[in-house]
Each structure stands twice: as structure tokens, then as C-alpha cells.
Amino acid sequence: MENLKLGNFEEIVLLLVGVLYNGAYSVAIVEEYKKQTGKSINISAIHTVLYRLEEKGFLESKLGEAGDFRGGKRKRLFYLTPYARKALEEIASLREQLRSQIPAISIQ
Amino acid sequence: MENLKLGNFEEIVLLLVGVLYNGAYSVAIVEEYKKQTGKSINISAIHTVLYRLEEKGFLESKLGEAGDFRGGKRKRLFYLTPYARKALEEIASLREQLRSQIPAISIQ
DNA sequence: CATATTTTATTCAGTATTGTAAGTAATATA
DNA sequence: TATATTACTTACAATACTGAATAAAATATG
Numbered sequence: 001m002e003n004l005k006l007g008n009f010e011e012i013v014l015l016l017v018g019v020l021y022n023g024a025y026s027v028a029i030v031e032e033y034k035k036q037t038g039k040s041i042n043i044s045a046i047h048t049v050l051y052r053l054e055e056k057g058f059l060e061s062k063l064g065e066a067g068d069f070r071g072g073k074r075k076r077l078f079y080l081t082p083y084a085r086k087a088l089e090e091i092a093s094l095r096e097q098l099r100s101q102i103p104a105i106s107i108q
Numbered sequence: 109m110e111n112l113k114l115g116n117f118e119e120i121v122l123l124l125v126g127v128l129y130n131g132a133y134s135v136a137i138v139e140e141y142k143k144q145t146g147k148s149i150n151i152s153a154i155h156t157v158l159y160r161l162e163e164k165g166f167l168e169s170k171l172g173e174a175g176d177f178r179g180g181k182r183k184r185l186f187y188l189t190p191y192a193r194k195a196l197e198e199i200a201s202l203r204e205q206l207r208s209q210i211p212a213i214s215i216q
Numbered sequence: 217c218a219t220a221t222t223t224t225a226t227t228c229a230g231t232a233t234t235g236t237a238a239g240t241a242a243t244a245t246a
Numbered sequence: 247t248a249t250a251t252t253a254c255t256t257a258c259a260a261t262a263c264t265g266a267a268t269a270a271a272a273t274a275t276g
Contacts, residue, residue, distance in 0.1 A: 008262085
């Protein structure tokens, strides 16, 4: 069996792909990351992670149609697999389960 | 500035320290991890992460009192710092913010 | 048509950080 | 002195991140 673990940054990227729904390609993900976190991220970091996630079965991709903008290579659009949705649910559920058991945090 | 990032496993360990409250030392954390996740974890993995988290300011530690059991070196007990609580809140908040924007997940 | 420019994909190499396993050392009580 | 219990160290593998470079494909413009 391969490695099926999900790193912290990988998880954020999966969530961003989900948020962008039908428009998740590298440049858009960089922009959405900036918008949602206020931090900058290198596009190669995104590429590296996108391909790793695809290899691990968390993402699928296909080339998009040509747009109405100036030019450019066609976008590679990424989509969450059912497996990714399941993994996101599981890790979120574990964290919530733990958080609810921490007095000072659960009270807040 | 130092490294202030929080890995996925580091985050779980912080949460376990919070859950164990006043009894968070390596062996107890291993057991709690097993109890909460159903998975096994190596005690040295826990040690390595605990010390790293302490260096980064997420945890504080002190040696505990001798117990009423057979023997053994005194336990080193770990506690969340306010900084750790803040970091946990922030990352949880970002994830929830993103999750709420994913149609198929937020509907579930 | 030919060339320039824009936009994006893709690869590569390298460094830093995080995660795991194996093994050693220390200290308490029996 | 033996044994139980835990701390601690070391080494390595996996993941996260960066920067540079190249390639490809689309439209604009002369």
C-alpha cells in the first residue's frame, strides 16, 4: 500500500480545490490561498502538492477549454475525488472529537 | 523569526495534551492516541514531537512527582501554552471557513 | 502569414520542516 | 541487584516550500 497520509498544507490545498469548485487550477489556487489566508504562496509549491495529491488519489484533473482572455496554455483543472472528501471528513471529525474534550477550548 | 508552523501530527499531539490536561506525559499520550484514533504510534515519535513543540513555544514541561507504582524515571508532564491555544484556534478557524464554502461538504 | 506577447503547465534541484523507527540511558521501587 | 518505567538520542524518511528554467498554446498585431 502506498502512502495515504495527508499533510497539513495538502489538506488546505484540498479545501481550496473544493472551494473553487469548477475553477481550481494553479493560478486560481494561489490567488484563493492569498485571499483566504492573507499569506503568499509560491506557484511551484502548489504544483508540487497538486501532483502529489493526484498521485495519491485525492485529486483528479483534466485540461480545460480555451478562455476568452488574451492567450495561454489551457488550464489544468483539479477536482476532489470521493476518497478526498472522505479523508477530509475523517480528519476533521477526529480533531473535533479531541477539541470537544479539552476543557478550556470547548468552553470558549 | 523562528519556525512557527504546525504540522498535522504536531497538531494532534497538542490536542491530546489538552485532553489529558494534568496528566500529559509520553506514555499516556501514546495510550490516548491509540484510544482516540484506534491506531498505534511509536513512543519516540511522541517524544520527538513533544520536544520540538516545546522548543517552538507550543508546550511547557516539568518533571512530575514519583508515583505509587513499581519504579521508573519521573514523568515529564506537558502543558499547552496560551500561544498553542491561539494557534489551534486559528488553524481550526481557517479550515472551518474553507469547509463552509465547499458546497457538497457544507450540505452534508 | 509571421512574430510577439500573454498565460499557464511542467520539470528540476535544492533546502527546511515534520513524521517515524530503533536503540540507549536514567531512575525509581522490589 | 533485578526489573519496571520512562526519558532521551540518533538517524532517516516523508512532506513542505522555494526559485529557476523550459515548454506549450492561445491571441494580438504588423
